Amino acid sequence: MARIEFWYEFASNYSWLAAVRIEDLARDAGHEVVWRPFLLGPIFRTQGWTSSPFNLFPAKGRHMRRDMERITQARGLPLVWPAVFPANSLVAARLALVGEKHGFVAPFSRAVFAAEFQEGRDIADRALLAEILTALGIDAEAMLAEAGSPEIKAALVARTEEATARGIFGAPSLFTPDGELFWGDDRLEQAIAWMADHPA
């Protein structure tokens, strides 16, 4: 069983599209998904972008919104656009790193994405994040406390530095075991096919 690294940002709508389907696609191909939450904001800022390119470049943003409507319709996914976009994903990302330690990163991440893009809720809201944790049977208060620890804060900074060092510039990004970088939900099938042609 080979591992595909799935690098995602909670504020990223295309990351949501990939999060919904990557486990099924990988499992059907006999692979395992390694969930790797990171922050795209610091990377965008090094490019001189103070917000999402979808906000900075309105025509690009308009196409993206329509692209999302078409894709979710074709995939039978509900889409409720969040009032705040891009969301402040800092606490959610720290919680996802806590989830890596405690084994709940994948279901937590899927639930965060669903709240954001299927219900239109603001994932910066700690009460929402607590609600998601509780619904997963996880001690929300303890996990939120751990998410604020110096260890987790440093881990998220290190994660995002690793993303930059490995050439990530957007989300979602995928790494195959031989180090190939694939960017975008629309490259997911290519990454899986690449793994079949290039066994680790």
Add this chain to the structure above:
Amino acid sequence: MARIEFWYEFASNYSWLAAVRIEDLARDAGHEVVWRPFLLGPIFRTQGWTSSPFNLFPAKGRHMRRDMERITQARGLPLVWPAVFPANSLVAARLALVGEKHGFVAPFSRAVFAAEFQEGRDIADRALLAEILTALGIDAEAMLAEAGSPEIKAALVARTEEATARGIFGAPSLFTPDGELFWGDDRLEQAIAWMADHPA
């Protein structure tokens, strides 16, 4: 028979990928392709970009180069990266507009793209453009003269203004008869499928 508009920029490598296959895909679906050359440079400049985003954002550029290698390998296409990237596509685009008048826009455009990305040549070179026209059995000298006429210069400016007015921000871009905009070679299949589901 419905018409799909194919908006492309000669300096754009993803436009090349689409130019290679759009006629076959459209014909198989019973549609006709309308070739619409335009210039992306003026649109990028309104976004504050003085060059291709692949040059301005090196990590994005590195991924794109690898993405192109993987895609061309999978499609069995030769790829020789041009020494000058992005190319100055002004004269080629004006010649393509001349080609719209005289009925050679599609074969001329495919030949320009092939010289650029399959042979790595600089399409800013008027001698190369003349060679391409001559190989197509077209009077190169007359067409180059017409490409420099005020009428054609104005037509290219108007074309690029139309692109902006219709929401184009990148290339290739596709318009279906009901006005849907699809961006990217990787949305070509979606655009064709859209036309099947939404007959004009």
